[in-house]
Amino acid sequence: QVQLVESGGGLVQAGGSLRLSCAASGRTFSSYRMGWFRRAPGKEREFVAAISWSDRNTYYADSVKGRFTVSRDNAKNTLYLQMNSLKTEETGVYFCAAETKSVSWGPDRDKDYDYWGQGTQGTVSP
Numbered sequence: 001q002v003q004l005v006e007s008g009g010g011l012v013q014a015g016g017s018l019r020l021s022c023a024a025s026g027r028t029f030s031s032y033r034m035g036w037f038r039r040a041p042g043k044e045r046e047f048v049a050a051i052s053w054s055d056r057n058t059y060y061a062d063s064v065k066g067r068f069t070v071s072r073d074n075a076k077n078t079l080y081l082q083m084n085s086l087k088t089e090e091t092g093v094y095f096c097a098a099e100t101k102s103v104s105w106g107p108d109r110d111k112d113y114d115y116w117g118q119g120t121q122g123t124v125s126p
Contacts, residue, residue, distance in 0.1 A: 002026045002115040004096050009120030014088050018122055022079040022096030030074040033099040035113055036081045038122075040092035048094070049081060050107035059107040064090075086124045093119040 008020040024032065035050035049070035050059040058070050069082040079096055097113035099105050105112050 002032070002098050002100055004098060004115055004117035006094060006096050006117045006120040009094060009122045011123045011125060012086055013125050014086060016086055016124070017082070017084045018086065020081040020083070020094055020096075020120060020122070022081075022117055024077045024079065024096075024098060026077070026100075028100075029077040031100070031102065033105050033107070034070075034072060034079045035097045035099070035107060035110075036070060036079075037095045037097060037110060038090070038092045039095070039119070040089065043092075045095070045110060047108035047110070051079070061108070083122070086122075088124045088126055091122065091124045094122050095119045 003025040005023045006020060012018055031053055033052055036048040037045050038048050039045040047061050048064060049068055051070045051072055067085045071080045096117045098115040099113050
C-alpha cells in the first residue's frame, strides 16, 4: 500500500508561483513513476506533469511547458511541482499519483497510475 499526501496549495495572484509537494510512503519510492494531475472546477481531471524513476525523463502538458517543473527527491520520498507564471484557468485541485507496478506507462494516462493522493487546492486569482 502506498500513501500519497500533497501539500503546498494555496491562493496566489495570476503571474505568481506555487510549489506543491507530495510525500510518499513506501521504501521503494525511487522505483515509482510519478505524475501530477489537475481537476479544474466543472472539468475532468487532466494531466499536468510526470517524472520517471530517476529524474532524467520528465513530461509536461503543452500548456505548462516552460512554466512548470516536476522533480523528485528519492532520499526524501517526495515529489515536487514548481509552478510559475500561474494563470487563473489553472485553479483547481492538484493530485499526485504513483505508478508502482512497472508495467507499460503512459505519463499522461490517469488509468496507468495505481495510487492517488487526496489533492491540494490551488487557486489563482485575477
